[in-house]
Amino acid sequence: YCTKILADHGADVIKVESAGRPDPTRFAPFMHLSRGPHTDPNTNGYFNEVNRNKRSIALDTRTADGITVLRELIAHCDVLVENFSSTVMRKLGLDYEELRRINPGLVYVSMSGMGHTGPRNGWVSYADTVSAGGGLTALTGWGPDDVVGVIYGHGDIVAGLQAALATVAALEHRSLTGRGQHIDLSQLEAVAAHMGTSLLGGPEVTPAGNTHPSWSPQGVYRCLGADRWLAVSVRDDTEWAGLCEVIGRPELATDERTSTADARRDAMGLVDAVLGEWTRTLPADVAAEALQAHGVPAGAVQDGRELVEHDPQLRARGFYVRKEHPVAGAFLHEGVPIRLTRTPGAIREAAPVLGADTDVVLEEVAGFSAERVRQLREAGVLR
Structure with a gap:
């Protein structure tokens, strides 16, 4: 290399x-x-x-x-x-x-x-x-x-x-x-x-899947089609409000259960269920485009064939x-x-x-x- x-x-x-x-x-x-x-x-x-x-x-x-x-x-x-x-x-x-x-x-x-x-x-x-x-x-x-x-x-x-x-x-x-x-x-x-x-956290830093210590939600969500997924990272409450608008749940932006990152981490079951329900109805590329249009970092999970072709x-x-x-x-x-x-x-x-x-x-x-x-x-x- x-x-x-x-x-x-x-x-x-x-x-x-x-x-x-x-x-x-x-x-x-x-x-x-x-x-x-x-x-x-x-x-x-x-x-x-x-x-x-x-x-x-x-x-x-x-x-x-x-x-x-x-x-x-x-x-x-x-x-x-x-x-x-x-x-x-x-x-x-x-x-x-x-x-x-x-x-x-x-x-x-x-x-x-x-x-x-x-x-x-x-x-x-x-x-x-x-x-x-x-x-x-x-x-x-x-x-x-x-x-x-x-x-x-x-x-x-x-x-x-x-x-x-x-x-x-x-x-x-x-x-x-x-x-x-x-x-x-x-x-x-x-x-x-x-x-x-990663070294700054000391020995307490352990694998945490797709989550992030301060951003929420961050994860990979199933989309329409066989083995199709969308990666999403929400860095602040403004991006969360944009995501809520895109998925048709604007009320969650001000809901006390989900209005802050700490609250969303405590309610990850609710957040994942709502976001996953939306992504499952859409192709990953379409979902990514919709979120990106509102300033939310998102992208389809692609394999080698998709990258090339x-x-x-x-x-x-x-x-x-x-x-x-x-x-x-x-x-x-x-x-x-x-x-x-x-x-x-x-x-x-x-x-x-x-x-x-x-x-x-x-x-x-x-x-x-x-x-x-x-x-x-x-x-x-x-x-």
């Missing part, structure tokens, strides 16, 4: 993969590493989404020759990004202290789960474990005895955003001083730093971009959410087929001769 952001904004990102063990997210289902004889490493939707705009080279990193090729490539690059646990690159002879000798200007970005220092620096982790360890999982669920994990790799994305920012900052520092540096990013710390005001806001802004993949075919990619007027990012190319750019990268970037590339390929070092 870090290098996706950098690539979207113009970086030439070279994805280096082991020829014997490619990026496991190339395979579907990617977490199961299923690699039967007919498994194609180029058709996984997740991989192709986050690796657009990149080039791919495949090396046999189990051999000394493969590591030598990688070292020579790194010597000609500005940035190295890796997210192994803290000991892996050192065992390969590719730690920062070693690589700075061949490339003093290198910006070396490490994104391990725990960081490269501390008693747990060697721990292996994934997004779910850092979300749990960083405090996020403790806040998700319906109560302290009904905690649920975050369903996708939120910790990965948070760390990727932090790493992309750190990379740009380090490159700016290098432009002023000529010196590279090591960025030691802990995914655990990235998630913990992302927790915001039906959301009018994303469609109007051209968020999804069609690109043709040489193996997977044409599909829509998430767009670039940051829109700069002078230097806009773009989705230039679909994700690379495994090893598609090995020869051209080694010749153009690392200065290898065509003959040397041929010899390495014949020796099985390159794919």
